[in-house]
Amino acid sequence: MNYVFQFNIVWDHFPELLEGALLTIQLSATAMALGLCLAIACAYGKSAGPRSVRVLVAAYIELIRNTPFLVQIFIFYFSLPMIGIRLSADTAALAAMTVNLGAYAAEIVRAGIEAIPQGQVEAARALGLKRLQIFRFIVIFPALKTVYPALASQFILLMLNSSVVSTISAVELTAITNSLSSTTFRSFEFYFVATGLYLAMSLGFRLALSGIYWTVFQRGRPA
Amino acid sequence: MMTRSFGTAEFLYLLKAVPWTLLLSLGALLGGGIVGLVVAILRTSPLPVLRWLATGYIELFQGTPVLMQLFVTYYGLAVVFNIQVDPWPAVLLAFTLYSGAFLGEIWRGSIQAIPRPQWEAAECLALSFPQQLWYVILPQAARISIPPTVGFAVQLIKSTSIAAIIGFVELTRAGQLMTDATFQPMVVYPIVAAALFPLMLALVLIGPDPRKAHRCHSWH
Amino acid sequence: MPLLALAGVSKRFGAHQALDRVSLAVDPGEVVAIIGRSGSGKSTLLRVINGLERPDSGTIAFDGKILAPTARQTRALRREIGIVFQSYNLFPHLSVERNITLGPTVAKGMTLPAAQELARRVLRMVDLEDKTLAYPQQLSGGQQQRVAIARALAMEPRLVLFDEITAALDPELIGEVVRVLDRLAEGGMTMVLVTHEMGFARRSADTILFMHQGRIWEQGPPAKLFGAPRTAELASFIDAILSVDPAAKRRAG
Numbered sequence: 132m133n134y135v136f137q138f139n140i141v142w143d144h145f146p147e148l149l150e151g152a153l154l155t156i157q158l159s160a161t162a163m164a165l166g167l168c169l170a171i172a173c174a175y176g177k178s179a180g181p182r183s184v185r186v187l188v189a190a191y192i193e194l195i196r197n198t199p200f201l202v203q204i205f206i207f208y209f210s211l212p213m214i215g216i217r218l219s220a221d222t223a224a225l226a227a228m229t230v231n232l233g234a235y236a237a238e239i240v241r242a243g244i245e246a247i248p249q250g251q252v253e254a255a256r257a258l259g260l261k262r263l264q265i266f267r268f269i270v271i272f273p274a275l276k277t278v279y280p281a282l283a284s285q286f287i288l289l290m291l292n293s294s295v296v297s298t299i300s301a302v303e304l305t306a307i308t309n310s311l312s313s314t315t316f317r318s319f320e321f322y323f324v325a326t327g328l329y330l331a332m333s334l335g336f337r338l339a340l341s342g343i344y345w346t347v348f349q350r351g352r353p354a
Numbered sequence: 355m356m357t358r359s360f361g362t363a364e365f366l367y368l369l370k371a372v373p374w375t376l377l378l379s380l381g382a383l384l385g386g387g388i389v390g391l392v393v394a395i396l397r398t399s400p401l402p403v404l405r406w407l408a409t410g411y412i413e414l415f416q417g418t419p420v421l422m423q424l425f426v427t428y429y430g431l432a433v434v435f436n437i438q439v440d441p442w443p444a445v446l447l448a449f450t451l452y453s454g455a456f457l458g459e460i461w462r463g464s465i466q467a468i469p470r471p472q473w474e475a476a477e478c479l480a481l482s483f484p485q486q487l488w489y490v491i492l493p494q495a496a497r498i499s500i501p502p503t504v505g506f507a508v509q510l511i512k513s514t515s516i517a518a519i520i521g522f523v524e525l526t527r528a529g530q531l532m533t534d535a536t537f538q539p540m541v542v543y544p545i546v547a548a549a550l551f552p553l554m555l556a557l558v559l560i561g562p563d564p565r566k567a568h569r570c571h572s573w574h
Numbered sequence: 575m576p577l578l579a580l581a582g583v584s585k586r587f588g589a590h591q592a593l594d595r596v597s598l599a600v601d602p603g604e605v606v607a608i609i610g611r612s613g614s615g616k617s618t619l620l621r622v623i624n625g626l627e628r629p630d631s632g633t634i635a636f637d638g639k640i641l642a643p644t645a646r647q648t649r650a651l652r653r654e655i656g657i658v659f660q661s662y663n664l665f666p667h668l669s670v671e672r673n674i675t676l677g678p679t680v681a682k683g684m685t686l687p688a689a690q691e692l693a694r695r696v697l698r699m700v701d702l703e704d705k706t707l708a709y710p711q712q713l714s715g716g717q718q719q720r721v722a723i724a725r726a727l728a729m730e731p732r733l734v735l736f737d738e739i740t741a742a743l744d745p746e747l748i749g750e751v752v753r754v755l756d757r758l759a760e761g762g763m764t765m766v767l768v769t770h771e772m773g774f775a776r777r778s779a780d781t782i783l784f785m786h787q788g789r790i791w792e793q794g795p796p797a798k799l800f801g802a803p804r805t806a807e808l809a810s811f812i813d814a815i816l817s818v819d820p821a822a823k824r825r826a827g
Contacts, residue, residue: 199512287417294419305421319429326422333417474626475663479677479729480652482645489676493667 141320144311148321151307152328158303159290159336162225166232166289167282173237175266178244188237195234200292203227208299224293224301232289239281243274276348283340287333294329304328379511381446386453393458394465408458415455420513424448449514456506464499465491575638577602577733577764578623583632584788585618592618594788595632600733605759606766607775607796610785611811616768619785620735623766624655637732653682656726657735660742662718664710670697670721671706674728682729689728696724700754716747720754727758734758736767772815776800784808 141148173192176184195203207230208223218226247270255265275282297306308325312318396408415423427448468491476486576599585593592615600606608616621627623634625641625648634641636654641647665673674696675689684692697703700720710718719739726734736755740748752774759765759778769775775782775796782799784792786807792799803809 197508291417291419294421297421305419319426319433322422322425322429326418326426329418329422330414471659471661471663472665475659475665478624478626478652478657479725480649480681481677482649482681485680489680490665494665497667 136320137317138320138324140315140317141324144315144321145324147307147311148304148325148328151302151304151325152332154307155290155293155303155305156332158221158225158228158296158301159286159293162228162232162289162293163286165225165229166236169229169233170236170240171271173233174240174244177237178241179262179266192234192237195231196238200227200231200295201298203231204296204299220296220299220301223299224296224303227296228289228293231292232285235285235288236282239278239285240274242281243276243278244270246277247274279344279348283337283344286340287336290332290336291329375511375514378446378449378514379507382449382453382510382514383457383507385446385450386457389450389454390457390461393454394461397458397462398465412455412459415452416459420448420452423452427451445514449510452513453506453510457503460499460502460506461495463502464495467498468494576600577604577637578766579635580623581633581635583619583622583629583634585615585622585627585629591788593622593629596788596790597632598783598790598793600764600766602732602764603762604764604781605779606781606783607779608766608768608783608785609770609772609775609811610791614785615788616785617737618788620657620737620766620768624657624735625651649681653729654731655733655735656729656731657737658719658722658726658739660738662710662715662722662739662742664718664722664725666710668709669706670702670708670710670713673710673721674725677725677729692728692730693724696727697721699727699757700724701750714747715743716750719743719747719751723751723754723758733764733766736765736769738768738770740769740771770815772800772812784811 173188177188177192180188204224204227207218207227208220211218211223251269252265255269260268293303294305296303297309300306304325308321312321315321393408393411396404397412399405399408424445428444431444431447472490472494473486476490481489578600579598581597583593583596584591594615596615596619598606608619610616618627622629625643628643636651641651664670665676668676671690671693674693675684675686678684678689678692679686694703694706697706700723702717702720702724705713705717705721710721713721722739740751743751748771752771755765755767755771755774756778767774767779779796782792782794782796783790784799784807792803792805792808799808800812803812
């Protein structure tokens with residue numbers, strides 16, 4: 132092997148890599164928040180809505196889960212302009228990630244909803260609460276607590292998947308690494324370090340999500 | 355720029371790329387299966403060093419994007435062999451290692467799901483540890499691991515479309531070429547999605563329904 | 575010479591002293607029934623004998639040889655000492671016949687046809703000859719437990735341990751298992767059983783061990799132990815067993 136590793140070039144450009152990481156975190160966090168809302172709405176629709184809503188949501192979920200994320204991104208960025216909706220690369224990326232997470236998280240949240248003992252729902256109904264109120268006050272919080280680990284894994288997956296949006300030139304860590312490696316021809320070193328950054332972000336997100344769990348679900352409550 | 359209308363010739367070209375996706379996934383699953391078995395056994399090893407090695411490997415491949423793994427493998431191999439490497443071996447290697455990490459976790463979980471009394475009963479029939487694994491534990495663990503393995507296989511087939519990005523000709527990459535030539539992405543990508551959708555559906559229907567996985571756990 | 579001899583065996587789990595300097599000797603052909611409340615150390619004693627637990631101190635000697643805790647010796651020991659568990663622990667993915675032939679073929683190098691012949695023989699001993707090709711989940715609890723006994727017998731052990739093998743069975747299925755135990759005892763098998771079946775203990779056991787707080791509290795032939803308990807603990811234990819479960823009272827004669 133006659134290759135000489137030159138990591139100093141990577142350290143010179145490290146601030147740009149960090150900026151990319153920050154953009155990835157921003158993009159992922161926004162998609163997580165929006166996607167979770169979408170997922171909760173879909174889970175509610177699929178478990179408590181009229182038949183038309185249930186079919187629609189089921190079709191949406193199956194469609195997203197059985198097609199590659201790459202294709203979904205391309206449809207948002209390349210196909211939508213054909214019907215007049217022209218999104219910027221970053222917006223298309225956010226939209227695709229939100230829609231993607233929404234489908235996967237909807238199934239997870241629905242599992243949590245179905246894990247709520249039927250007795251609690253019946254008791255609430257006997258107290259005169261309406262369906263939406265029951266959902267909001269009795270069902271959703273414990274449901275989310277139950278499935279939190281599965282949701283957290285899905286979130287991390289989303290963050291890792293964000294690297295694919297580099298293909299439509301949305302600006303995040305992978306895209307920046309791509310351009311840096313092509314201008315300096317030190318591809319291996321840059322991708323190696325970028326991989327390390329992603330690993331750090333994975334661990335960071337896991338810690339942050341644990342912290343959120345603790346503050347939202349466990350502080351001040353009996354275990 | 356030449357624009358052609360999207361007709362049967364282009365559709366057949368796209369269709370020819372489908373086998374490549376499947377071939378790549380199959381190769382990665384087989385190779386990853388072997389790697390995964392080793393990883394699962396290392397994870398349950400009494401030696402801490404081996405356990406950490408296996409855990410580190412799993413954390414690495416589960417905590418980084420597939421795209422990055424592909425790039426590092428591709429350029430890493432180019433570095434080691436000092437030539438411009440054909441994408442095919444790099445992609446296959448990367449996906450094999452990736453599959454190995456996930457399958458390893460699935461199988462470790464399956465092995466640990468076998469109740470301790472089964473181990474004890476096998477032990478008390480004077481079977482050695484490898485014999486206990488081979489005759490009693492692994493056959494039961496294998497059944498439990500089928501639904502999540504099928505689920506992962508579906509995921510893998512979807513991920514192989516990412517391979518398009520480093521120049522390997524397969525389904526969505528072929529779609530990209532078609533788009534450039536025909537300027538009709540609205541037609542091409544839904545067709546690509548439609549072509550892959552039945553593949554996924556077929557896999558999910560053939561393999562046991564993951565949500566009914568509990569049926570495979572109880573033998574009663 | 576005793577077949578099995580324990581001397582000063584102790585075992586503790588965290589703060590709980592499960593066995594406290596236990597010593598006992600089992601002669602060939604002897605049937606020993608161990609009784610006592612839960613937590614008295616009965617199961618731990620059994621598990622220490624066949625190597626599922628390692629004692630903290632004390633020695634175990636089989637056939638005059640003191641055992642060292644190596645894997646090879648433990649495996650050799652398990653060819654001579656069989657065990658039947660409370661929850662039978664049959665292998666669900668194997669047929670009854672394969673459950674029984676697995677040990678002899680894989681651990682003792684028997685040929686499959688010889689092992690199958692042996693399987694038929696032991697199944698006849700437990701009255702389940704017609705269930706050779708069945709799978710465990712197709713059998714009732716009592717039948718599964720009898721298959722578990724057959725599986726242990728197929729190893730042609732010199733001593734068989736039974737860990738409360740009727741405790742998990744529905745009452746109407748206990749009888750068929752106890753009948754097999756009686757038959758084995760009559761046939762001269764060396765048996766050590768942890769049991770609540772006082773009828774069997776009285777009928778077929780040569781020695782009763784009453785355990786309490788990890789120690790052998792009283793020891794002796796059934797007539798003496800049941801007829802004239804020396805300690806208050808044993809007296810109250812016998813009382814408790816016979817008053818709570820009328821079926822057990824009936825089986826205890």
